[in-house]
Protein backbone atom coordinates (compact mmCIF):
# COMPACT_ATOMS: atom_id res chain seq x y z
CA UNK A 182 0.00 0.00 0.00
CA UNK A 183 2.70 2.47 1.00
CA UNK A 184 4.72 1.56 -2.02
CA UNK A 185 1.77 2.06 -4.32
CA UNK A 186 0.97 5.44 -2.73
CA UNK A 187 4.61 6.37 -3.04
CA UNK A 188 4.62 5.38 -6.68
CA UNK A 189 1.47 7.34 -7.26
CA UNK A 190 3.01 10.45 -5.74
CA UNK A 191 6.07 10.01 -7.91
CA UNK A 192 3.86 9.50 -10.93
CA UNK A 193 1.86 12.65 -10.22
CA UNK A 194 4.99 14.65 -9.55
CA UNK A 195 6.50 13.56 -12.83
CA UNK A 196 3.35 14.02 -14.86
CA UNK A 197 2.50 17.27 -13.09
CA UNK A 198 5.82 18.84 -13.98
CA UNK A 199 5.80 17.48 -17.49
CA UNK A 200 2.10 17.67 -18.15
CA UNK A 201 2.30 18.87 -21.74
CA UNK A 202 5.19 16.63 -22.67
CA UNK A 203 3.36 13.56 -21.39
CA UNK A 204 1.37 13.13 -24.56
CA UNK A 205 4.41 13.06 -26.82
CA UNK A 206 7.26 11.57 -24.78
CA UNK A 207 7.81 7.83 -24.37
CA UNK A 208 7.21 8.19 -20.64
CA UNK A 209 8.18 4.64 -19.66
CA UNK A 210 11.78 5.22 -20.70
CA UNK A 211 11.85 8.39 -18.60
CA UNK A 212 11.06 6.59 -15.37
CA UNK A 213 13.97 5.06 -13.53
CA UNK A 214 13.76 1.31 -12.86
CA UNK A 215 13.49 1.97 -9.10
CA UNK A 216 10.20 3.87 -9.45
CA UNK A 217 8.77 1.88 -12.31
CA UNK A 218 5.85 -0.31 -11.31
CA UNK A 219 5.28 -3.09 -13.78
CA UNK A 220 1.73 -3.19 -15.03
CA UNK A 221 0.25 -6.00 -13.03
CA UNK A 222 -3.46 -6.48 -13.23
CA UNK A 223 -3.56 -7.70 -9.61
CA UNK A 224 -2.10 -4.43 -8.33
CA UNK A 225 -3.70 -1.04 -8.02
CA UNK A 226 -2.53 1.17 -10.88
CA UNK A 227 -2.09 4.95 -10.73
CA UNK A 228 -5.32 6.85 -11.16
CA UNK A 229 -5.26 8.18 -14.76
CA UNK A 230 -6.18 11.73 -13.62
CA UNK A 231 -6.11 13.94 -10.52
CA UNK A 232 -8.66 13.48 -7.73
CA UNK A 233 -10.41 16.72 -8.68
CA UNK A 234 -10.41 16.03 -12.44
CA UNK A 235 -13.97 14.72 -12.50
CA UNK A 236 -15.51 17.70 -10.73
CA UNK A 237 -18.17 18.95 -10.58
CA UNK A 238 -19.78 15.55 -11.20
CA UNK A 239 -17.63 13.57 -8.76
CA UNK A 240 -15.90 15.57 -6.03
CA UNK A 241 -12.20 15.34 -5.20
CA UNK A 242 -12.66 14.03 -1.65
CA UNK A 243 -14.92 11.21 -2.82
CA UNK A 244 -12.36 10.25 -5.46
CA UNK A 245 -9.48 10.34 -3.00
CA UNK A 246 -11.22 8.19 -0.40
CA UNK A 247 -12.61 5.87 -3.05
CA UNK A 248 -9.19 5.31 -4.63
CA UNK A 249 -6.86 5.36 -1.61
CA UNK A 250 -9.13 3.57 0.88
CA UNK A 251 -11.88 1.50 -0.70
CA UNK A 252 -10.18 0.40 -3.93
CA UNK A 253 -6.75 0.05 -2.29
CA UNK A 254 -8.26 -2.29 0.28
CA UNK A 255 -9.76 -4.54 -2.39
CA UNK A 256 -6.32 -4.79 -4.04
CA UNK A 257 -4.62 -5.64 -0.73
CA UNK A 258 -7.24 -8.21 0.23
CA UNK A 259 -7.06 -9.73 -3.25
CA UNK A 260 -3.31 -10.18 -2.82
CA UNK A 261 -3.91 -11.89 0.54
CA UNK A 262 -6.60 -14.15 -0.95
CA UNK A 263 -4.31 -15.12 -3.85
CA UNK A 264 -1.63 -16.25 -1.39
CA UNK A 265 -4.12 -18.12 0.80
CA UNK A 266 -5.81 -19.82 -2.17
CA UNK A 267 -2.62 -20.42 -4.13
CA UNK A 268 -3.42 -18.35 -7.20
CA UNK A 269 -0.18 -17.82 -9.13
CA UNK A 270 -0.67 -14.21 -10.19
CA UNK A 271 2.29 -14.38 -12.56
CA UNK A 272 0.66 -17.03 -14.71
CA UNK A 273 -3.09 -16.65 -14.09
CA UNK A 274 -5.17 -13.90 -15.66
CA UNK A 275 -7.47 -12.07 -13.27
CA UNK A 276 -10.29 -12.65 -15.77
CA UNK A 277 -9.69 -16.41 -15.50
CA UNK A 278 -10.10 -16.19 -11.73
CA UNK A 279 -13.34 -14.23 -12.20
CA UNK A 280 -14.60 -16.72 -14.80
CA UNK A 281 -14.13 -19.48 -12.19
CA UNK A 282 -15.06 -17.53 -9.08
CA UNK A 283 -17.47 -20.21 -7.83
CA UNK A 284 -14.40 -22.35 -7.03
CA UNK A 285 -12.96 -19.75 -4.65
CA UNK A 286 -13.84 -18.24 -1.26
CA UNK A 287 -16.22 -15.33 -0.63
CA UNK A 288 -13.11 -13.27 0.18
CA UNK A 289 -11.74 -13.93 -3.30
CA UNK A 290 -15.11 -13.17 -4.87
CA UNK A 291 -15.48 -9.84 -3.06
CA UNK A 292 -11.94 -8.65 -3.62
CA UNK A 293 -11.15 -10.01 -7.10
CA UNK A 294 -14.43 -8.40 -8.14
CA UNK A 295 -13.78 -5.24 -6.15
CA UNK A 296 -10.30 -4.81 -7.60
CA UNK A 297 -11.27 -5.57 -11.20
CA UNK A 298 -14.37 -3.36 -11.05
CA UNK A 299 -12.56 -0.32 -9.67
CA UNK A 300 -9.59 -0.51 -12.05
CA UNK A 301 -12.15 -0.73 -14.86
CA UNK A 302 -14.22 2.13 -13.43
CA UNK A 303 -11.31 4.60 -13.24
CA UNK A 304 -10.44 4.01 -16.87
CA UNK A 305 -13.93 4.38 -18.24
CA UNK A 306 -14.22 7.93 -16.93
CA UNK A 307 -12.35 11.03 -18.01
CA UNK A 308 -12.80 14.78 -17.81
CA UNK A 309 -14.66 16.34 -20.77
CA UNK A 310 -15.12 13.20 -22.89
CA UNK A 311 -17.00 12.89 -26.19
CA UNK A 312 -20.72 13.11 -25.53
CA UNK A 313 -21.62 9.98 -27.48
CA UNK A 314 -20.12 6.74 -28.74
CA UNK A 315 -19.08 6.40 -32.38
CA UNK A 316 -18.51 3.71 -34.98
CA UNK A 317 -19.33 0.05 -34.42
CA UNK A 318 -20.25 0.58 -30.76
CA UNK A 319 -22.76 3.30 -31.65
CA UNK A 320 -24.29 0.99 -34.28
CA UNK A 321 -24.51 -1.89 -31.80
CA UNK A 322 -26.14 0.30 -29.13
CA UNK A 323 -28.70 1.59 -31.63
CA UNK A 324 -29.41 -1.93 -32.84
CA UNK A 325 -29.77 -3.38 -29.32
CA UNK A 326 -31.57 -0.54 -27.54
CA UNK A 327 -33.07 1.66 -30.28
CA UNK A 328 -31.00 4.75 -29.50
CA UNK A 329 -28.32 6.05 -27.16
CA UNK A 330 -31.04 7.72 -25.07
CA UNK A 331 -32.95 4.44 -24.78
CA UNK A 332 -29.76 2.63 -23.75
CA UNK A 333 -29.00 5.30 -21.14
CA UNK A 334 -32.53 4.99 -19.80
CA UNK A 335 -32.21 1.19 -19.44
CA UNK A 336 -28.76 1.45 -17.87
CA UNK A 337 -29.93 4.20 -15.49
CA UNK A 338 -32.89 2.09 -14.48
CA UNK A 339 -30.59 -0.86 -13.68
CA UNK A 340 -28.37 1.45 -11.62
CA UNK A 341 -31.26 3.09 -9.76
CA UNK A 342 -33.03 -0.17 -8.94
CA UNK A 343 -30.00 -2.14 -7.73
CA UNK A 344 -31.00 -2.53 -4.09
CA UNK A 345 -28.20 -1.78 -1.65
CA UNK A 346 -24.63 -1.88 -2.95
CA UNK A 347 -23.60 -2.99 -6.41
CA UNK A 348 -22.94 -2.09 -10.02
CA UNK A 349 -24.81 -1.47 -13.26
CA UNK A 350 -23.30 -2.85 -16.46
CA UNK A 351 -23.30 -2.69 -20.22
CA UNK A 352 -21.88 -6.00 -21.37
CA UNK A 353 -21.34 -7.99 -24.50
CA UNK A 354 -22.57 -11.56 -24.24
CA UNK A 355 -20.87 -14.59 -25.77
CA UNK A 356 -23.18 -14.40 -28.79
CA UNK A 357 -22.01 -10.84 -29.48
CA UNK A 358 -25.22 -9.13 -28.38
CA UNK A 359 -25.27 -6.25 -25.92
CA UNK A 360 -27.14 -6.34 -22.62
CA UNK A 361 -27.71 -4.19 -19.55
CA UNK A 362 -27.57 -5.80 -16.12
CA UNK A 363 -26.78 -5.08 -12.51
CA UNK A 364 -24.93 -7.10 -9.90
CA UNK A 365 -24.84 -7.02 -6.09
CA UNK A 366 -21.80 -6.15 -3.99
CA UNK A 367 -18.60 -6.50 -6.07
CA UNK A 368 -19.86 -9.18 -8.46
CA UNK A 369 -19.55 -8.57 -12.19
CA UNK A 370 -20.62 -10.17 -15.50
CA UNK A 371 -17.30 -12.05 -15.87
CA UNK A 372 -18.18 -14.24 -12.88
CA UNK A 373 -19.59 -17.71 -13.47
CA UNK A 374 -22.20 -16.98 -10.81
CA UNK A 375 -23.54 -13.84 -12.55
CA UNK A 376 -27.14 -13.89 -13.70
CA UNK A 377 -26.17 -12.24 -17.01
CA UNK A 378 -22.68 -13.23 -18.12
CA UNK A 379 -20.33 -11.61 -20.60
CA UNK A 380 -17.57 -9.04 -20.94
CA UNK A 381 -18.15 -5.67 -19.26
CA UNK A 382 -18.00 -2.64 -21.56
CA UNK A 383 -19.21 -0.04 -19.09
CA UNK A 384 -19.84 -0.23 -15.35
CA UNK A 385 -21.20 2.18 -12.78
CA UNK A 386 -20.38 1.88 -9.09
CA UNK A 387 -23.59 2.54 -7.15
CA UNK A 388 -22.18 1.81 -3.68
CA UNK A 389 -22.90 4.79 -1.42
CA UNK A 390 -19.14 5.29 -0.98
CA UNK A 391 -19.03 6.31 -4.67
CA UNK A 392 -21.40 9.26 -4.31
CA UNK A 393 -22.68 9.87 -0.77
CA UNK A 394 -20.53 12.90 0.19
CA UNK A 395 -21.89 14.93 -2.71
CA UNK A 396 -25.24 13.34 -3.49
CA UNK A 397 -26.36 11.78 -0.17
CA UNK A 398 -29.60 9.87 -0.89
CA UNK A 399 -29.92 11.21 -4.45
CA UNK A 400 -28.48 8.27 -6.36
CA UNK A 401 -30.45 9.21 -9.53
CA UNK A 402 -28.68 12.60 -9.69
CA UNK A 403 -25.29 10.87 -9.45
CA UNK A 404 -26.27 8.48 -12.23
CA UNK A 405 -27.54 11.24 -14.51
CA UNK A 406 -24.43 13.38 -13.95
CA UNK A 407 -22.08 10.45 -14.47
CA UNK A 408 -22.85 10.36 -18.21
CA UNK A 409 -20.80 13.58 -18.45
CA UNK A 410 -17.71 11.52 -17.56
CA UNK A 411 -18.05 8.38 -19.69
CA UNK A 412 -14.92 7.79 -21.77
CA UNK A 413 -16.60 6.46 -24.90
CA UNK A 414 -13.26 5.89 -26.64
CA UNK A 415 -12.39 3.41 -23.88
CA UNK A 416 -15.76 1.68 -24.25
CA UNK A 417 -15.28 1.52 -28.03
CA UNK A 418 -11.87 -0.08 -27.49
CA UNK A 419 -13.34 -2.68 -25.11
CA UNK A 420 -16.09 -3.43 -27.62
CA UNK A 421 -13.59 -3.86 -30.47
CA UNK A 422 -11.45 -6.20 -28.32
CA UNK A 423 -14.48 -8.27 -27.35
CA UNK A 424 -15.58 -8.60 -30.99
CA UNK A 425 -12.04 -9.55 -32.06
CA UNK A 426 -11.82 -12.23 -29.34
CA UNK A 427 -15.23 -13.74 -30.03
Ligand code: MN
Pocket residue numbers: 247251299386388390391
Ligand atom coordinates in the same frame (compact mmCIF):
# COMPACT_ATOMS: atom_id res chain seq x y z
MN1 MN B 1 -16.43 1.63 -5.15
